[in-house]
Amino acid sequence: MYDETIQRALARLKMQPIELPAQHLAWLVDNFRSNECQSIILTGTAGDGKTYHCRRVWLELGGTIEDWNGGEKIQRLSLGSRQLTVVKDLSELRSDESKPLIEQMAWDVADPNSPRVYLMAANHGQLLEKMKNAGTDKTTSALVEVVENLLVVGRSGNSAIKLDLRDLSRSAAAVMIDQVIDAVTLHPGWDGCADCPALNGATCPIRENRERLVGTTDNGLFRRRLGNLVEASEQNGGHFTIRQVLSLVTNIILGHPDARDGLMACTDVAELAAAGTAERASPYRNVFGGNLKPSRAERTEPFRKLNLFGIGSETSNKVDIMLVYGADDPALVETYRALVQTDQVYGETPAYKRAQQSYLEGDDPSAVARFLLEDDVTDDIGNVNGNSHWWQHFC
Template sequence: MTSASPASPDTPAQAAAPASSWVRFLRSYGPTPSNTTLFDEYTVDALRKAKVAPIKLPSPELVRILAWADSGLPGSALIAGTAGDGKTYHCRSLWIHLGGSDADWAEKRGPVKELALGGGRVAVFVKDLTELNEQESDAVLGLLEQSVLGAEDRRFVVLVANHGQVLERLRDCGRRQGRAHPLRVPIQDAFLQRSAAPERLALFDLSRQSRGQAAEEVLTAVSSHPEWEKCSQCEWHGEGRVCPIFENRNRMLGAGDGGRVRLRLANLVEVSRLNGVRLPVRDLLALASNMVLGHPDAKEGLMTCAEVPKIQQRSATERASIYDNVFGANLGRRASSKPVFRALAAFGVGAETTNGVDGLLIYGADDPNLQEPFARLVGADQVYGATPSFLSELQRYLEGEEGARVDGGAGAFLRRIHSQRRRLYFTLPGDDPHYRYWSLTAFRFAGDYLDTMAALSAGRAISESTRSRLVRGLNRVMTGLLIENTDKLFVASSGGFTQSRISVLCDTEAAARRSGGVGMKVMLDAVSGRALIDVALLAGDEHSASFALTPIRFEFLSRVADGALPGSFSNECLEDMLAFKAKLLRKAELAKKLNSDDDEGQGDALTLRFIEVESSGHGYSKPVTVRTGQ
């Protein structure tokens, strides 16, 4: 990296930046050892000290909570979720809405607070169920029970708890009282099966929010905060100077790209959720702070306004790349200890690539056939793309200088290439046929998966190309053969209920499209919110087997359909598929028993059907009659 000369006479003298208080407040949300602002209990005090407006996030659940309070309906409320979902924030907002004060809320006199309302009613707020001892817990749960079951209308409870906490406390309370607590099973069913809660219990489950939508909302709220307007008065950006903090904020806001950064990060978060990895709002706020303020040379990896002049003088602005900060590159090894960065690291952005992308990055500046896309996709970004430092190291690498190809030189150049791949994931146009941004991740078919989820959620049919690819992948897993069929499924075995990976004995076939209650159907599971493959061999629920189609299983089937060996991508996915195959074989055996009357009269002959594959890849089942008598 080229070093900067000492500050020139026209360089402005260092002064307090107008937005420095806001930046320090935003930094307190970041992944630092002292990020207490991520806990609602400390937010009010931090806002008072910084003298800035809070980060306001839209919350449909908060609207519902306040509407319930305004309705005056009898009964109590349970605000549930996992750690970091904003339960305390929602509870505090309801407290303020009902007439409580911030000062009373902040008083540290225990987790139970009472608020007198009009008409003689009293709201009992429980900020944290885990802080109650057994006696206090039983008293609160007793009031909750009386309120929900209709025995108490004057006092009601607003309870905040994690899912497991409230269920455990209800179970323990019932055990101490020598009975099964009447609210435990209904609340558990409401959590796990999304059943209706008891009529007088207003249940607000914050964990049901779409994580992808939440990610977009967090990035929008942070990047559009009114405090950023003060940066227009700052002398450390403009007139040829680039403030990395303000540059990252603008890119998060969507300046020049229509919000690609927000949308594509939201896609990563949503795919993570559908794979079973939830990222609560607390983690998303930490991520947003890191994206804007991350720099490996800054204290704790997060910049303040005071550090910007030094970074500019060292010509180190490009090391603050928002595209690297998304994955915690500024944090070094510390990133692996943060759940949000572990989840995003699973996508391999920066490590995954294609020949086309690497050819563009390495040879694009000199190859006449690549100069136009290089100028458009790399050269146009003078801050984090084709910087003088990047072009200099690229030239040294191409010219074969020994220092650029061995030891630290090669590693430094590879880090730059990794950084450019990350940048391209967030900046490539979505309709570019030569460079597809999902190909820069380990989930190259994630875009098709999200399109499938959108179609199912809207009640539309999934695309035929996706259906065909899923059927081809399933057939290849079930048979172990390179079958190209997309019109039917072969339920095959090796002659027994084994998990043999090569199975040529066709037990039965199923149409690739559901008709008359028989065949394959891709549907939306109302409970999990994920896609589901359901295969029915005969009409009736008892003759079908289903399989949760998570993003990683979708990727597995898609790659197998395109020619990958099943075990080379994921042995875990392969085992899951073989377990699904075993379910179908059991259903096929049941169907055979029900149809056994059709086999009467065959005497001592047994007909087996073996799968044959033509040179074109088309498979078919060929009947072979075997004599079993004397």
């Protein structure tokens, strides 16, 4: 399971984990501590944080991380006179494992005096399939009917069955993304950058991208625009799992097309600076997977969904004229300064100026493609031609 893989990696590397939001944690813990607690099913798609919620509940209620990481698919914890059974992922169970479990669960949720309660994680597609395959007796059928009602209408329709369900795929990613940004950018591991040699008179693109996500230089405008994009995508049916949000935030900070797998490590920074390509780590292109090969970005869910907006895919004469002639045109110079010149990291960089000059002088037939089409179209979030603030101000 993904969550267990991450836990093993953290233990091996002796790293402090990034504590991501668990929106239903308090409600779950309160339920299992209550005298009138009921069994809970957490459902959703892969990456919604079902197993993560289960682990957090396990730890909050007194379970140990050593037991959790022991490799068992089903964990049991004593809660006074009751026993909590935690199913990490129902889809991981073989039929000979899931059938007796579900049959017992059906009896327990129907018995108000049962000492057993359950916390079960299950993907949408597997939940009803496993339930229906468990049996057709009256008790199991009643459980299946309640689960169907909870999935479809949000009510059980049978007050005698002590069961509730939470669909984590209904959690708004537009809310989560702010929490994920804070969890990643404010992690204490960043303190290790204090002695980094890359800070000696140079700009580290990793730290620069982190600062832009934090919002210290633009009063949080970039992250608000990012949240708006995610919200608009969700309104159009593009669900973002917590895992996808984490992947998106990570790519914004570490993305660079020349780095291995498109993601920078600290050891890459000096080499990229020496090559004069550090500016290609622009977070405004990384939002759309511009650091990846197009085919890979298209296969990666958060970038596929965000690229449906077509941001950066078209330009206009007004934008082109400002970018090409704005520095010297009295009518455009203020706009140029505000949108391009003020950003010396990802806006008016030396490479940008060289490409601009080459285009104006016409000494290179390929200069037009390089300056107005090839690199710049994908450089920035919503700006079409290399201006990292265009999208921030007008999108």
